[in-house]
Amino acid sequence: METTLVKSNFKSEEYFINMGPQHPATHGVLRLLLTIDGEIIKKVEPDLGYIHRSIEKMCERDSYQQIVHLTDRMDYLSSHINNEAVCLTVENALQLELPDRVKVIRTILSELTRIASHCLWWGVMGMDVGALTTYFYGFRDREMINDIFEETCGARLTMNYNIPGGLMFDIHPNFVQRTKDFIAHFKTKLPEYDTLLTGNVIFQKRTKGVGVLSKEDAISFGASGPVGRGSGYSCDVRKHHPYSAYDRVTFNEALKTEGDTFARYQVRIQEMWEAMSIIEQLIDNIPEGEHKVATNAVIKLPKGEYYQKVETARGELGVYIISIGTKNPYRLKFRSPGFSNLSLLNHIAVGGKIGDLVASMATLDLVIPDIDR
């Protein structure tokens, strides 16, 4: 029997599909314009602006105390760290010397925020690749941290606990005990995360070798946080430019060189262990003292330009203030980690399948209000 070439009318051609703005895997109102050929992705174009609230412009209207609560609404999963960034910028500009107590409490709360954010990320990451159970386990452990925040700060998500000059009020008497209870609890639960998801072959097949980002590309795209560190780019602000109490604790920077989705996953799991070790070093000896230093009721920064960067759960957040000596900033710019990390999505997703795009997007850990502001 002879084999003949069948002439068919079907031909392959590229076409558009919309992913989002209401797609569950985009984790918010992010719209991706996908150019695909069959199931192979040719181009990814993020379309932003669905949740733009002009926070930077609103900052020009507000006083320096009032700016802090707006930053809760950017990267809402690391709102405490965002607050700290603005407060540090203002304090450095005023050359305020903070009490040790403030620095230590801020560091503990920042690391708790990081664990809470990574817990949520882990749950959602599992859900994106098809394991719904992880979602509930991640939220179960995050709930304990939320209770700590609710008892001390009064809110679960938008804390607004930092003010320029310290903390709004002192920590709750139960804070230390609750934090210790959480660490003891989480130390037994984090190995379960590995048993449930990390060791799973189906999960590893979905993530290993997917969305590979080289170190050079990570640097040139401005990747920071676990995305940069998954590619071997040592970019931890806590390590290289210590702020608050990070200079008095010892911790390892989680680094992986593979640069794929699984490496970024492992970096975040490792960061949760490191965050627990930082809290353990600080929680037993919180120095006594005042919880804030007195500032003027109307804060006026001296004329000039100020920049401060911190490490949020997603990467490097920079706050850049231009002051002309009035009670409002003349211009305030946030360098958000999510925006830079989103910019490399096209680079790592091209050539893969749609399922790979979802997996690599999950490890970029995008928070859309942080990107749009």
Added chain:
Amino acid sequence: MSYISDIYTGIKTLLTGMSVTGKYFLTSRKGAITQQYPDNRSTLKMFERFRGEVVMPHDENNEHQCTGCQKCELACPNGSIEIIWDRGIDEATGKKKKFIDKHIYHLGLCTMCGLCIEACPTDAIVWAQNFENSTYDRTQLTKVLNRPGSKVKAGVED
């Protein structure tokens, strides 16, 4: 051959993961973390610092501690607080004194940042812990915090 071994390791790691979920399945009654809201309303207690809404406590003589200094109004980032004030004769000293007519609080605008309560010099406004604030009409979210006929407590100065 690798196809079959892939299936084998896939099922094996799946069962490893299911040992975790199975443990929780069998002990689910003991370790339940969900709450049966709203059935547990009678026993549900919020943390004392929880930011539900801003209220102005009054004592048994219908007296509050607000002197009308407007510091909360200035501290508020988005105009949730409006104070309508007037001047009157203080009965004790006979001097002219500022007092509030209405302390208006727009709960619908409030972002629960807590700056007003930090700014208050006389602790006249505090957080309440109730969180069931939904209404059918948004005009009900505009509240007058001082009760009708109330006056400032004697001796409260800012």
